[in-house]
Amino acid sequence: MAKTLEELRIEIDALDKEIQSLIGNRAELASAVAEVKKTSDDKSSFYRPEREAQVLRKVIERNDNPIKDKDMAHIFREIMSACLALEQGINIAYLGPEGTFTQEATLKHFGHAVSTLDCASIDEIFHQVEKGNANYGVVPIENSSNGVIGATIDMLYSQGLKICGEVEVSIQHQLMMADQSKEIKVIYAHQQALDQCHRWLENHYPNIELKAVASNALAARIVKDEPNAAAIASKVALDLYTLERVAKNIEDKAGNVTRFIVLSKEEVPSSNKDKTSLLVVTKHEAGALFDLLSPFKEQDINVLQIARHPMPGIKWEYMFLIDIEGHQQQEHIQKALAKVSDEVLNLIILGSYPVAVL
Known part of the structure; x- marks a missing residue:
């Protein structure tokens, strides 16, 4: 029964x-x-x-x-x-204010029992971790639509922090305002969000003024008190600032994902399923990129990504962000990196860390 x-x-x-x-x-x-x-x-x-x-x-x-x-x-x-x-209570620095995708990435990776410190810029996150005001920092490093985040690459190149983790967040943009019965005269968002929603905005609001601000969450906070303004932000920001949704998931490309990295002062032992990130400055000669990649092929190491980024302050010179499969403590990785080091002007091992689980 x-x-x-x-x-x-x-x-x-x-x-x-x-x-x-x-x-x-x-x-x-x-x-x-x-x-x-x-x-x-x-x-x-x-x-x-x-x-x-x-x-x-x-x-x-x-x-x-x-x-x-x-x-x-x-x-x-x-x-x-x-x-x-x-x-142990730990404090995590993230790109604020409340309601950003970086905060979402922070809580997804660390859970909701940690303390958080919202920062106004990527540079400040690095500095807070370096000074010890935060145990770890979370910053965006690449987006599936827009590529690598230049400010993060520049700071990784100039500072000594290590990458100890990664987390991916699906990016879905919502158009919101305090009272959707009002006429929209201006739309606020981070420049990257404006780029990711460019075609949708052209089709639906071709003559509306677009204003770039420091973050989408800040945009949501601004329009809370501006009646004829709308913001592009996350569902979290929509709820946090008690706004009304005008349109849902307005990003031009479905499946838009941003990858975030976790910054630390410490190296991470192997988890048996890891990746290693590198910054490499190649020599200015023919075949330099081939010479850079050859040691990975020789050691049967999977190169997960290679992205070019301008050298800070040096015109027409570039460095490469490279992710490889494996941990720097493994013998075949060490052999490959030793060879790479001989072939390039500068090799920075940013860290080995577990492949994102969530």
Whole structure:
């Protein structure tokens, strides 16, 4: 005989109690780990990107129930975030204000139990991590529609921070305003968002003034108090600033994704599924790019991407951002990088880190 609704609810309540108790047990073990670290010579951060990536991969591998793999991993992401907060409070610098895609990337990667520090620019995020005001920083590095983010590449080249993680966020732009019954006379957004919605704006608002601002979240905050203005921003910003949606998903290309990197002062051990990022300045001679890539082919290393970027302050000279499969501690990676170093003017190893799980 089928169970009644009341009987099913009683079973759910009992399971909820058991789940809550098990999460409490996990939290106690996390606190015990913290105490062991405090009394040992292990001075490394309590946040271990490679360990968390391994745990989340295992969650997905053993998932055999109706809940989707990614949804199950997100649940564990938040459990780990709450447990980490018991071990060690960490502060993450991100590109603010509240409601940006960078904040979304930060919370997706670290969970909601971390403290955050919103910064006005990419440069400031680097400086906050360097000065120790933030343990980590999250910055955009490339977009599937617009390519690499120049400000981030420039700072990676000039500063000494390492990449310890990555996270991808699907970018969906919403057009919003305080009162959509009003006529739109100006649209605010970050320049990149204006570029990503260029054709849609040309088709729907060809004669409207477009104003670029520091972030889409700032655009949303501006139009909250400007009756004839609209903003292009995220669904998070729409809800955060209690605006009305005029149009949904107005980006020109579906599947638009931005990749963010996590900045740290520390190197990350291998998680067994990693990538390594490099900045390379080649010699000014024929075949220089071929010579750069040959060692990777010789060692059977997969080059995941190569992107050209202008050298800061030097006209017509370029560096290359290269992502390769593997960790710099692996012998074949070390051999390839040693050869590359002999062939180029400058090689900067930005870091090895786990491939994004979520």
